[in-house]
Amino acid sequence: MTLLIEKHAKPSIQEVLESGTFLVTGEIGPPKGTDIDEMIHHIDLLKDKVHAMNITDNQSSVMRYPSLATALIIKERGGEPNLQVTCRDRNRLAIEADLLFAYTRGIRSVLCLTGDSIPVGDHKDAKAVFDLESVQLLQLIRSMEEGKDLGGNDLNGPVKFYKGAIVTPEANPIEPQMIKFEKKIEAGAQFFQTQAVYDMDNFKRFMEKARKIDDKVKICAGLVLLTGPGQIKYMNNNVPGVFVPEDLAKEMEEAPKEERLATGIRIMARQIRMCIDEKLCDGVHIMAIGKEDVVPRILEEAGVDINEL
Amino acid sequence: MIITKSKPFEEVLKELEGQDKVFIIGCGSCATTCETGGEPQVAEMKARLEAEGKTVTGTVVYEEVCHELNTKRKFRENKEAVEAAEGFLVMCCGAGCQSVREATEKAVHPACDTVFLGNILRLGNFQEKCSLCGECVLEEFGAICPVTRCHKGILNGPCGGTDNGKCETDREKDCAWTLIYQQLEKEGKLDRFRKIYGPKNWQANMKPGRVIFEKKGGEE
Numbered sequence: 001m002t003l004l005i006e007k008h009a010k011p012s013i014q015e016v017l018e019s020g021t022f023l024v025t026g027e028i029g030p031p032k033g034t035d036i037d038e039m040i041h042h043i044d045l046l047k048d049k050v051h052a053m054n055i056t057d058n059q060s061s062v063m064r065y066p067s068l069a070t071a072l073i074i075k076e077r078g079g080e081p082n083l084q085v086t087c088r089d090r091n092r093l094a095i096e097a098d099l100l101f102a103y104t105r106g107i108r109s110v111l112c113l114t115g116d117s118i119p120v121g122d123h124k125d126a127k128a129v130f131d132l133e134s135v136q137l138l139q140l141i142r143s144m145e146e147g148k149d150l151g152g153n154d155l156n157g158p159v160k161f162y163k164g165a166i167v168t169p170e171a172n173p174i175e176p177q178m179i180k181f182e183k184k185i186e187a188g189a190q191f192f193q194t195q196a197v198y199d200m201d202n203f204k205r206f207m208e209k210a211r212k213i214d215d216k217v218k219i220c221a222g223l224v225l226l227t228g229p230g231q232i233k234y235m236n237n238n239v240p241g242v243f244v245p246e247d248l249a250k251e252m253e254e255a256p257k258e259e260r261l262a263t264g265i266r267i268m269a270r271q272i273r274m275c276i277d278e279k280l281c282d283g284v285h286i287m288a289i290g291k292e293d294v295v296p297r298i299l300e301e302a303g304v305d306i307n308e309l
Numbered sequence: 310m311i312i313t314k315s316k317p318f319e320e321v322l323k324e325l326e327g328q329d330k331v332f333i334i335g336c337g338s339c340a341t342t343c344e345t346g347g348e349p350q351v352a353e354m355k356a357r358l359e360a361e362g363k364t365v366t367g368t369v370v371y372e373e374v375c376h377e378l379n380t381k382r383k384f385r386e387n388k389e390a391v392e393a394a395e396g397f398l399v400m401c402c403g404a405g406c407q408s409v410r411e412a413t414e415k416a417v418h419p420a421c422d423t424v425f426l427g428n429i430l431r432l433g434n435f436q437e438k439c440s441l442c443g444e445c446v447l448e449e450f451g452a453i454c455p456v457t458r459c460h461k462g463i464l465n466g467p468c469g470g471t472d473n474g475k476c477e478t479d480r481e482k483d484c485a486w487t488l489i490y491q492q493l494e495k496e497g498k499l500d501r502f503r504k505i506y507g508p509k510n511w512q513a514n515m516k517p518g519r520v521i522f523e524k525k526g527g528e529e
Contacts, residue, residue: 171471
């Protein structure tokens, strides 16, 4: 079988994690429109600073430049993409077709998500698909790896992906979330990137529970950059599964206005350092949400160079 | 119970543009309970249309408008008023409206929006608990339907949008997966929660649905 891309500029997420190296990933949020210059700038800025970049798929149900196309651009620029696939906008046929395409173009890892609900986004009248959800998407990929589509038909050439999923350490109640985590592993998940974590004590408790369920699956802490007291208040009140503890909120509140971004950078650098030094998890996933420019600074403050991990 | 909401009167008036003689049909079952097409609402509609200069040739409220043979019989019983009408205003669900469609070749106008198959919590307070998917999963989930009561209709546990037992789409709505977890825990059946459910057959009841029972047909 001919793969259109046979040479990879970077090691894959699987190679990094399975070598025992601490994984550092960033995130690219594609733009709304055809002006992709800034996105390419971000890709170029991050491609040698992180092992791989997630590409969001119509994040928060807001229509944007496609994740699959962005993944290909990342490859063109010499980076390593981690393709996010949600089930909100595509049924099983469309997802399967996209995965065939992704595989032939050298996409090696897929993060499987259910997707946010339509009403939280910018096309509130749209029909939500959800033909499948995250667990079933993992099953679908496994089936395609075994050479069958979901219709039970033989594929003329299978796919092969390193399969990722997400988990929410701050979910309340946590028990159903942990069962779903276990189901995702059973369905084929090999690595996890968590929803944003801030309360590191709670994250430690979560990791203990997770390790009891499976001590081999790779888990990377999701970190979202804090930018100011308003954002913290908004997230605590409006974003399910995200909780910024009081001490961090206070640290941000006490910072002068011009120091807020620097404070957010400092907080995240500290969290990254903690994850590495205390061997809390297998990696971090940095979500700078529009502030990708500062990711190199965060890593520098954390003293992290991916070539030396 | 089919839950309906009344369309704004202005919209109804717009539907009836160019139709001066109207026959109004209300429904004695669901639309009566919803107070969208019972006797009082039909009488009020009649008065409002007449105030707008329309002639209401007649009105009828009966159970159930969705019964097509019944509807045809009501048309025969009200022959004169029906024949005098230029159009029919149907104050009940979309099924009732299309039942009227089968009884006449004249214009048929809906006065309601049909929203869901609902449970009655109390008068005027309805909740959707079943979405008629054609392949019932209630046995697996403690008689709480995730296909309907989870906004995303997913089958393998809560999404990331669950928040203290509520749904991200509406903080007034319970997260179905929290309810299912609590119920299965009470019943000692969490193994059902742990089980992986494969992709659902969304064509179990292929649209448009049609069922013909062998021995029950033929009644009127």
